[in-house]
Amino acid sequence: MKIKSVRARVFEWKGKTVPPQGNFCSNAMDLLYSKAETMSTFRFHSWTVVEIETDDGIIGLGNVALAPKIAKAIIDEYLAPLVIGQDPWDYEYLWQRMYRATHAWGRKGVTMGAISAVDLAIWDILGKSVNKPVFKLLGGRTKEKIPCYYSKLYRTDLKAMQEEAQTYKDQGFKAFKMRFGYGPGHGQQGVVENLKSVEAVREVIGYENDLMLECYMGWNLEYAKRILPKLVKYEPRWLEEPVIADDIDGYAELNQLTDIPISGGEHEFSLYGFKQLLDKKAVSVVQYDTNRVGGITAAHKINALCEAYSVPVIPHAGQMHNYHLTMSTLASPMSEYFPQFDVEVGNELFYYIFKGEPVAENGFVDLRDDVPGLGLTMNPDYLDQFTITE
Numbered sequence: 001m002k003i004k005s006v007r008a009r010v011f012e013w014k015g016k017t018v019p020p021q022g023n024f025c026s027n028a029m030d031l032l033y034s035k036a037e038t039m040s041t042f043r044f045h046s047w048t049v050v051e052i053e054t055d056d057g058i059i060g061l062g063n064v065a066l067a068p069k070i071a072k073a074i075i076d077e078y079l080a081p082l083v084i085g086q087d088p089w090d091y092e093y094l095w096q097r098m099y100r101a102t103h104a105w106g107r108k109g110v111t112m113g114a115i116s117a118v119d120l121a122i123w124d125i126l127g128k129s130v131n132k133p134v135f136k137l138l139g140g141r142t143k144e145k146i147p148c149y150y151s152k153l154y155r156t157d158l159k160a161m162q163e164e165a166q167t168y169k170d171q172g173f174k175a176f177k178m179r180f181g182y183g184p185g186h187g188q189q190g191v192v193e194n195l196k197s198v199e200a201v202r203e204v205i206g207y208e209n210d211l212m213l214e215c216y217m218g219w220n221l222e223y224a225k226r227i228l229p230k231l232v233k234y235e236p237r238w239l240e241e242p243v244i245a246d247d248i249d250g251y252a253e254l255n256q257l258t259d260i261p262i263s264g265g266e267h268e269f270s271l272y273g274f275k276q277l278l279d280k281k282a283v284s285v286v287q288y289d290t291n292r293v294g295g296i297t298a299a300h301k302i303n304a305l306c307e308a309y310s311v312p313v314i315p316h317a318g319q320m321h322n323y324h325l326t327m328s329t330l331a332s333p334m335s336e337y338f339p340q341f342d343v344e345v346g347n348e349l350f351y352y353i354f355k356g357e358p359v360a361e362n363g364f365v366d367l368r369d370d371v372p373g374l375g376l377t378m379n380p381d382y383l384d385q386f387t388i389t390e
């Protein structure tokens, strides 16, 4: 079996969107002053889809959501020529080829996202070629089904947040992630608002369920150190990305500061990036995304690394490429779950581009044993809602 062609397309949503409500979510741009800018960089409404075809007619699907037009250019210009004519079973060799050929200017960020998309399509081909789901190729089923946590609860008014939490508690979720709406620029009043929101959600979900707290890099170290001790009494399962991804020493300091585990890694890349986070004890929960970190070839190695460090892996986003990794390793106790909504932040687009993404039932998702590869197909229902760039 040989790779015959690589096709990368950008799907840009032009359909209906829901504007961000309330204070929504703190993020890295918050430390600057323009509110409009912070919202526009937080939302992403396009995605790169990669289709790799083999000479025996198998088509593998991969995807990446980081800087989609740049990812497409990197795939077209640099990565496709490295894999065309090659045997997809040589996936480690092909991964190293892509990684080393782009090393001078790649390594992390959008280049690693582009490599991830190609690698995902290759693994989809491997599964389809032997008629097995990808998780079977990675070690098989380590859990009956995957527990998942409800991930939304953006900072709107507290009553609306409480109603949202109640709705999904009623659907059987036992873990919930909420977003902070305020950061250093909002002063002490923002600290008070942040604490009020945690209290409001705790009031609804109780202490018998898990509560995760998300900062999306919208704080700085000084602010995080000020607020963290005040959050201890709410017993969060973790506090996510309190500071920007490059401040690894900041993560390490915060992770030792209180009993609250610090999580991160959705903006970290490759085996080396995670070795550094673990060596420094910077995170107590690893949250790579398979479509950023280097694909399944890299994520599988990071799972082994985390197993050895006894640090749980709970990948960013649900999405098929992550579920297969979570299913096949004991290092991963659960998944994140973005529910299907009208297009808002952009995570929801996955449901509009692909078919096959599992829907949570009673707080669990499951993967089918009888669907080969990653289990995704292109969704024909919304094609006219996208501008597609070939």
Ligand SMILES: [Mg+2]
Pocket: 214, 216, 240, 241, 266, 316
């Ligand atoms: Mg996150």
